[in-house]
Amino acid sequence: xxxxxxxxxxxxxxxxxxxxxxxxxxxxxxxxxxxxxxxxxxxxxxxxxxxxxxxxxxxxxxxxxxxxxxxxxxxxxxxxxxxxxxxxxxxxxxxxxxxxxxxxxxxxxxxxxxxxxxxxxxxxxxxxxxxxxxxxxxxxxxxxxxxxxxxxxxxxxxxxxxxxxxxxxxxxxxxxxxxxxxxxxxxxxxxxxxxxxxxxxxxxxxxxxxxxxxxxxxxxxxxxxxxxxxxxxxxxxxxxxxxxxxxxxxxxxxxxxxxxxxxxxxxxxxxxxxxxxxxxxxxxxxxxxxxxxxxxxxxxxxxxxxxxxxxxxxxxxxxxxxxxxxxxxxxxxxxxxx
Amino acid sequence: xxxxxxxxxxxxxxxxxxxxxxxxxxxxxxxxxxxxxxxxxxxxxxxxxxxxxxxxxxxxxxxxxxxxxxxxxxxxxxxxxxxxxxxxxxxxxxxxxxxxxxxxxxxxxxxxxxxxxxxxxxxxxxxxxxxxxxxxxxxxxxxxxxxxxxxxxxxxxxx
Numbered sequence: 406x407x408x409x410x411x412x413x414x415x416x417x418x419x420x421x422x423x424x425x426x427x428x429x430x431x432x433x434x435x436x437x438x439x440x441x442x443x444x445x446x447x448x449x450x451x452x453x454x455x456x457x458x459x460x461x462x463x464x465x466x467x468x469x470x471x472x473x474x475x476x477x478x479x480x481x482x483x484x485x486x487x488x489x490x491x492x493x494x495x496x497x498x499x500x501x502x503x504x505x506x507x508x509x510x511x512x513x514x515x516x517x518x519x520x521x522x523x524x525x526x527x528x529x530x531x532x533x534x535x536x537x538x539x540x541x542x543x544x545x546x547x548x549x550x551x552x553x554x555x556x557x558x559x560x561x562x563x564x565x566x567x568x569x570x571x572x573x574x575x576x577x578x579x580x581x582x583x584x585x586x587x588x589x590x591x592x593x594x595x596x597x598x599x600x601x602x603x604x605x606x607x608x609x610x611x612x613x614x615x616x617x618x619x620x621x622x623x624x625x626x627x628x629x630x631x632x633x634x635x636x637x638x639x640x641x642x643x644x645x646x647x648x649x650x651x652x653x654x655x656x657x658x659x660x661x662x663x664x665x666x667x668x669x670x671x672x673x674x675x676x677x678x679x680x681x682x683x684x685x686x687x688x689x690x691x692x693x694x695x696x697x698x699x700x701x702x703x704x705x706x707x708x709x710x711x712x713x714x715x716x717x718x719x720x721x722x723x724x725x726x727x728x729x730x731x732x733x734x735x736x737x738x739x740x741x742x743x
Numbered sequence: 744x745x746x747x748x749x750x751x752x753x754x755x756x757x758x759x760x761x762x763x764x765x766x767x768x769x770x771x772x773x774x775x776x777x778x779x780x781x782x783x784x785x786x787x788x789x790x791x792x793x794x795x796x797x798x799x800x801x802x803x804x805x806x807x808x809x810x811x812x813x814x815x816x817x818x819x820x821x822x823x824x825x826x827x828x829x830x831x832x833x834x835x836x837x838x839x840x841x842x843x844x845x846x847x848x849x850x851x852x853x854x855x856x857x858x859x860x861x862x863x864x865x866x867x868x869x870x871x872x873x874x875x876x877x878x879x880x881x882x883x884x885x886x887x888x889x890x891x892x893x894x895x896x897x898x899x900x901x902x
Contacts, residue, residue, distance in 0.1 A: 454860035554857035558833020563768040598756040
């Protein structure tokens with residue numbers, strides 16, 4: 406199971422049997438609206454607050470994941486999820502609605518893969534046969550908590566990123582049809598002393614590089630083993646920095662086999678500055694876009710590295726640095742798994 | 744300050760920060776200054792039109808027209824903020840729309856709208872001045888210090 410210091414190889418190969426993705430109007434106008442199950446045309450979702458809208462999106466993503474599978478909700482054993490709001494309340498309220506045993510996680514934007522890795526681990530160890538794993542974020546709710554009021558006219562620098570409004574959820578099963586989860590590498594907190602919350606891509610890049618390098622070494626494969634290595638939300642700056650760092654360390658990544666969800670979810674010309682971010686960024690893009698590509702056999706092996714910056718508004722104001730983390734999970738098509 | 748902070752970092756972090764800095768998209772300073780100059784100037788131009796109209800049509804003088812002009816500008820800002828236009832102007836103009844009184848109005852109004860969901864007393868009332876509060880505090884304090892200086896100069900300086 407454990408290979409090296411922090412990589413799990415899942416010998417029973419848990420399967421992603423179905424996915425559910427939800428997003429807001431800004432994503433509907435983006436690059437991959439066709440791959441998302443449910444698109445809302447209003448960020449309020451007819452709720453009285455953005456936090457409630459976030460909760461509804463999480464619930465809908467879970468419901469879609471169950472609906473897209475052949476099982477009933479009652480067969481699901483655990484719900485493992487998180488979001489970006491203080492004390493992850495939207496997820497906890499969604500867990501109440503789902504009425505399932507629940508683990509709440511917080512790894513900022515790396516929550517998606519943390520949750521997937523833990524789900525796969527539990528299933529691999531016969532701890533459950535069906536687990537719902539996902540995460541969500543809401544642009545306006547996150548702006549309110551981490552930055553300024555939504556309508557405040559402050560100018561953001563070109564390094565800033567746009568938090569994705571959406572939720573992504575997968576149903577992980579012991580057996581079934583679909584892409585298999587073959588391994589996961591748990592990230593370490595990497596802090597390079599970066600302290601600008603408007604440049605999280607630059608802060609998170611070393612964490613992503615550390616996890617990718619460790620994963621490839623401990624799994625003893627080359628970067629070319631994967632059709633795609635996908636990072637969560639490094640954005641323009643983080644993507645460029647990490648690609649240069651990886652190449653310097655002799656890991657053969659190019660613009661073709663190394664993509665970023667933050668640069669995939671929005672199209673050219675949307676005012677997102679350096680790209681998308683947020684917990685839902687990797688969840689919606691990977692579960693919606695890239696897993697669909699795997700189903701169409703356009704991809705057979707991917708490594709998803711979700712990156713998160715674990716700061717809070719308080720630590721930023723107290724002039725602390727931004728601790729960053731990246732969790733990696735490899736997903737491979739059923740036919741040619743080693 | 745920034746240099747002092749940097750010296751306490753381990754060498755690997757220092758090396759990474761300069762590596763990262765080379766790849767970071769820089770703020771287009773000159774472009775931002777030009778945009779701020781023109782948008783800020785345009786807001787002042789509108790203010791001037793309003794005050795001229797007030798003097799012409801109503802019974803205001805150059806000394807008394809300031810308050811109604813400011814009130815009108817803030818009223819316009821309220822609409823622009825409420826309809827979600829002011830933050831776009833802000834992203835384009837930067838300091839140009841932040842420095843005039845409209846920027847101050849936007850800071851108060853946006854916070855009031857944002858915290859409406861937490862109720863009127865603790866939400867709107869408690870958070871309305873969360874951005875603008877420091878401007879008010881230090882603005883009043885600065886005015887106090889300057890009027891003290893003026894008083895001292897008049898009393899003992901023979902101005």
